[in-house]
Amino acid sequence: MPLNHRFLVCASTLLLLSSNAAAQSLTVLYPEIGEPYRAVFAEIIQGIEEQSKARAHTVPLAANSDAAELRGNAARVVIALGRQGLRAASALEPAPAIVVGGIGGSTDAERYTGISLTPDPALLFATLKGLLPGVRRVIVVYNPQTNAALIRIAQDAARTQGLELTALEAANLASAARIYETQLASADGCRDALWLPQDAVTVDENTILPLVLKESWTRSLPVFSSSVLHVKKGVLFGMYPNNQQLGRDLAALALSMQNGETVRREVTPLRAVRTALNTRTASHLGLNLVVSQQRNFDAIYPQP
Structure with a gap:
């Protein structure tokens, strides 16, 4: 050539x-x-x-x-x-x-x-069932203007896990507070759990979150979140991006x-998520997870 x-x-x-x-x-x-x-x-x-x-x-x-x-x-x-x-x-x-x-x-x-x-509800619900297989119902308060599509996805995910999803609409902070008060007063900690979505209205950091943390602790009601920041403050578990x-x-x-x-x-x-666990809250709910079980989580709070 x-x-x-x-x-x-x-x-x-x-x-x-x-x-x-x-x-x-x-x-x-x-x-x-x-x-x-x-x-x-x-x-x-x-x-x-x-x-x-x-x-x-x-x-x-x-x-x-x-x-x-x-x-x-x-x-x-x-x-x-x-x-x-x-x-x-x-x-x-x-x-x-x-x-x-x-x-x-x-x-x-x-x-x-x-x-x-926003973490996939299917992953949140699967983690919930893994920790608390006796839970039968998940309660969520949401703003339809921002999270209607997420709730539709969550309804299908809940059915797959054998869960009933009680999704309650709240368009403003006052409405959300009233719904939480009613739901927290009647929830059964043995079969119910509360999900906190990413929602600035219905999961207000200054009003709603302290109310939920206080009442859920008193009533031993499991609470999980789409935000890892809430795990640091006391909810059982949450997810954050990988x-x-x-x-x-x-x-x-x-x-x-x-x-x-x-x-x-x-x-x-x-779906590319990591999972955080609050061991103090887990212990309060009667979940005494051994070290090998805790290794399934990417972050542990309170930090050792």
């Missing part, structure tokens, strides 16, 4: 390999904010790069940034982290396909593809879209 022909063949091969590698590089828009959130986004991006096997094109967004540097960019798929990332990605021209992550469950699930920060795995899952969605595959337009609950 002539030297110049061999050179052209090698050059063509290198270009093809370069093109294939570039096809796996993903664009990620994320808020440029301080700790601890900066570390969270860094872990998600690490997972994205692990899944795509390529360095991501990351665009940190300062306050009021609109990601102007990406306008006219050829990226067909963008991973948008946080609401600021989503706003910036939505303003891009030409409009890319968007995969959203790091956003609460109130995102319009029918407009976007991605994964919310950030690197979330990044890998977001990248898998983005790569499928980038490769032209059909991906369902929906924002699904978070």
Whole structure:
């Protein structure tokens, strides 16, 4: 083979390999904010790069940034982290396909593809049954404006676990407080449990949470949460994101879209989770978990 022909063949091969590698590089828009959130986004991006096997094109967004540097960019798929990332990605021209992550469950699930920060109720209910197999009913107070879709998912998950889900609507703080007072007064700690979703209205940190913690402790009513912060304060268990795995899952969605595959337009609950347990509350409820059982949890409170 002539030297110049061999050179052209090698050059063509290198270009093809370069093109294939570039096809796996993903664009990620994320808020440029301080700790601890900066570390969270860094872990998600690490997972994205692990899944795509390529360095991501990351665009940190300062306050009021609109990601102007990406306008006219050829990226067909963008991973948008946080609401600021989503706003910036939505303003891009030409409009890319968007995969959203790091956003609460109130995102319009029918407009976007991605994964919310709300733990999948199926995982919460499975953990509940593993700890307390005698529980038959789960009570939840929710704001229909933000969590109606989550409750529909939870109804199916509860049936799968043989649980009855009593889902009670509360559109404001006063209504939520009245419902909690009624439910806590009549709940049976042997068969009932209370679920605290991610909901600023019905799980108000200053009013509702202290009420729930006090009454549930007095009545030995199991309470579990979609927030790890509540576990630190006294609920039995809760879940929080496995950030690197979330990044890998977001990248898998983005790569499928980038490769032209059909991906369902929906924002699904978070399944890449870690679980935290409050051993003091567990002991109060009669759950004396040995060390081997505690190893099933990623975080233990109070910390030894």
